[in-house]
Amino acid sequence: xKKLNMIYEGKAKQLYTxxxxxxxxxxxxxxATAFNGAKKAQIExxxxxxxxxxxxxxxxxxxxxxxxxxxxxxxxxxQLCKKxxxxxxxxxxxxxxxxxxxxxxxxxxxxxxPKPIYELCYKNDELGDPLINEDHALALGVxxxxxxxxxxxxxxxxxxxxxxxxxQVGILLxxxxxxxxxxxxxxxxLADEISPDTCRFxxxxxxxxxDKDRFRRDLGKVEDAYQEILxxxxxxxxx
Ligand code: 5GP
Numbered sequence: 001x002k003k004l005n006m007i008y009e010g011k012a013k014q015l016y017t018x019x020x021x022x023x024x025x026x027x028x029x030x031x032a033t034a035f036n037g038a039k040k041a042q043i044e045x046x047x048x049x050x051x052x053x054x055x056x057x058x059x060x061x062x063x064x065x066x067x068x069x070x071x072x073x074x075x076x077x078x079q080l081c082k083k084x085x086x087x088x089x090x091x092x093x094x095x096x097x098x099x100x101x102x103x104x105x106x107x108x109x110x111x112x113x114p115k116p117i118y119e120l121c122y123k124n125d126e127l128g129d130p131l132i133n134e135d136h137a138l139a140l141g142v143x144x145x146x147x148x149x150x151x152x153x154x155x156x157x158x159x160x161x162x163x164x165x166x167x168q169v170g171i172l173l174x175x176x177x178x179x180x181x182x183x184x185x186x187x188x189x190l191a192d193e194i195s196p197d198t199c200r201f202x203x204x205x206x207x208x209x210x211d212k213d214r215f216r217r218d219l220g221k222v223e224d225a226y227q228e229i230l231x232x233x234x235x236x237x238x239x
Contacts, residue, residue, distance in 0.1 A: 001018050001072075001080055003027065012205070021083075023081060027078050034212070044224055050195040053226070064161045086123075087181065089137060090120070090129055090177050090179065092117075092120060092154070092176070094174070095112070096202075097110070097111040099213070118155060122136070129190075144202060154188065159173075160179075169212055171204060173199065174202055179192035197211075200213060211225060
């Protein structure tokens with residue numbers, strides 16, 4: 001399957017049309033941005049690593065019965081995915097307090113949450129992806145009430161699948177952001193990517209950060225951290 005026309009370029013990925021009307025090719029770039037594009041860099045091999053990591057995770061989701069946009073990995077940097085309408089919501093789950101929530105509520109980073117915390121942000125760069133609630137999402141007209149129920153149910157299931165997957169390889173799933181899409185027949189499916197760009201992963205023994213916070217906070221060894229996540233996931237693949 002060949003890439004035809006680029007129809008969208010985001011911060012970390014490009015989207016191309018292809019010979020299939022019902023599918024698009026997602027191309028993973030090495031570009032990294034943080035703080036709504038204010039900080040930019042290239043992380044060597046990030047595109048390849050995130051493509052490989054996201055592939056393993058989306059296959060695991062399919063095994064767990066989670067509907068996704070994923071169809072096939074075409075090569076080192078390209079994935080074939082179902083064409084969907086992306087719902088402009090960033091859906092976040094937090095198992096351990098960190099990052100934005102730690103700052104907003106002055107709770108020390110690393111505090112475990114008594115239950116998974118479900119958050120929605122409105123995906124809108126101009127507004128800086130503001131935190132919203134379900135009523136705001138309805139008022140924005142981006143989603144229906146029944147879709148909100150589906151999104152929350154799927155999100156909490158995805159959290160369980162991810163927690164279990166990473167727990168097996170000694171990694172604590174601190175938090176993550178996911179996005180959902182709608183197929184032409186109205187089905188809600190997990191879309192976008194799941195990778196160290198979109199999750200916080202801490203080594204369970206050392207608490208070392210193995211995710212994009214290494215870039216955001218200038219901690220160094222960013223590529224090594226992404227390599228380590230792939231290496232551990234590959235250990236599971238062979239079991
Ligand atoms: P926080 O709200 O603490 O900054 O982020 C919570 C989680 O969602 C983190 O795992 C973070 O990586 C992810 N996340 C939140 N917003 C974005 C975003 O705009 N882009 C990406 N790649 N991840 C995000």
